[in-house]
Amino acid sequence: MPSSRAVPIFDGHNDALLRLWKRGGADAPRAFLDGEGKGQLDLPKAQQGGFAGGMFAVFVPSPRSGPRPEPKGETPALDTGPGTPLPPPLELAAAQAATFAMASLLVRIEREAAGRLRICRDVAEIRRCIKDGAIAAVLHIEGAEAIDDKFETLDVLHRAGLRSLGPVWSRPNAFGHGVPFRCPSSPDTGPGLTELGQELVRVCNRLKILIDLSHLNEKGFWDVAKLSDAPLVATHSNAHALSPHSRNLTDKQLAAIRESGGLVGVNYAVSFLRSDGRQDSDTPAELVIDHVELMLKLLGEDGVGFGSDFDGAMVPKRLGNAAGLPVLIEIMRTRGYGKSLIEKLCYRSWLRVLEKTWR
Numbered sequence: 001m002p003s004s005r006a007v008p009i010f011d012g013h014n015d016a017l018l019r020l021w022k023r024g025g026a027d028a029p030r031a032f033l034d035g036e037g038k039g040q041l042d043l044p045k046a047q048q049g050g051f052a053g054g055m056f057a058v059f060v061p062s063p064r065s066g067p068r069p070e071p072k073g074e075t076p077a078l079d080t081g082p083g084t085p086l087p088p089p090l091e092l093a094a095a096q097a098a099t100f101a102m103a104s105l106l107v108r109i110e111r112e113a114a115g116r117l118r119i120c121r122d123v124a125e126i127r128r129c130i131k132d133g134a135i136a137a138v139l140h141i142e143g144a145e146a147i148d149d150k151f152e153t154l155d156v157l158h159r160a161g162l163r164s165l166g167p168v169w170s171r172p173n174a175f176g177h178g179v180p181f182r183c184p185s186s187p188d189t190g191p192g193l194t195e196l197g198q199e200l201v202r203v204c205n206r207l208k209i210l211i212d213l214s215h216l217n218e219k220g221f222w223d224v225a226k227l228s229d230a231p232l233v234a235t236h237s238n239a240h241a242l243s244p245h246s247r248n249l250t251d252k253q254l255a256a257i258r259e260s261g262g263l264v265g266v267n268y269a270v271s272f273l274r275s276d277g278r279q280d281s282d283t284p285a286e287l288v289i290d291h292v293e294l295m296l297k298l299l300g301e302d303g304v305g306f307g308s309d310f311d312g313a314m315v316p317k318r319l320g321n322a323a324g325l326p327v328l329i330e331i332m333r334t335r336g337y338g339k340s341l342i343e344k345l346c347y348r349s350w351l352r353v354l355e356k357t358w359r
Contacts, residue, residue, distance in 0.1 A: 012265025012307025183277025265307020
């Protein structure tokens with residue numbers, strides 16, 4: 001269990017399921033529960049660092065990229081400069097097969113966890129997990145390629161526990177257009193939601209599924225802002241004013257999130273922390289809190305949390321993995337953050353926005 005000084009951290013995004021799915025093997029659940037010295041998030045690392053739970057993402061990689069690069073999405077192989085085509089859309093059947101395989105993997109981890117990890121469908125369940133010292137896992141989809149145009153798959157996944165969904169990853173699909181990986185670049189990189197994407201927003205509102213804005217381009221962001229009756233949430237994004245990456249949010253976007261009562265989970269990926277967008281593990285961990293500080297000014301104390309991108313991105317070496325989370329808490333304490341503010345940033349603000357979204 002975490003030390004007595006550790007604060008539980010609820011996290012907006014991790015890719016542990018993708019790592020385990022790519023690893024393969026019937027023992028993949030045990031690899032997460034027992035740890036095997038690989039990856040950034042497993043149960044032993046979570047317990048050591050105070051990782052209390054969060055959004056466990058299902059992400060289907062693009063076939064043309066071959067073996068999954070490390071880290072997902074932010075490597076030079078997937079950086080997309082002007083004129084560089086994004087990865088092509090996925091086929092529905094292949095996306096569904098991979099999505100259900102990863103969702104099943106989370107179910108099997110829960111089954112073998114003996115109460116140490118539980119799939120949560122409401123905030124009361126998350127609170128019980130935090131109280132009990134169990135990992136609170138929320139099923140999330142990053143890129144809705146597995147969702148059919150009649151939303152029948154969405155109904156099934158929702159019943160299975162899906163409570164958070166990003167309409168796109170950084171590639172086009174039937175629902176909209178993802179933002180490419182460019183730095184420096186505005187997030188205004190192309191068209192927004194399709195008509196089907198607009199309907200997806202309405203269906204998610206009806207089902208009380210959180211709509212994740214993190215990989216949408218700016219036009220898609222504003223399409224969701226216009227249509228949605230839920231708080232605007234970006235589960236793993238940073239401030240464009242500090243890191244002019246296309247994946248980060250402008251002050252105007254942050255103002256809209258604040259007005260909606262929403263939240264941003266600050267991403268630990270070095271590409272989205274640095275002003276030059278470079279991949280460099282020697283990036284200071286203090287930059288994570290620099291983004292937190294700017295967002296506190298623009299969003300207020302109730303609108304900022306964390307969204308690590310563990311197992312999906314290179315993070316500062318000093319932080320390393322989930323066991324290193326106390327590093328961030330110590331930086332906040334060094335900068336004079338009080339207990340109440342640290343608890344809001346670490347988990348209370350996430351619980352607030354999820355309660356408001358899921359009602």
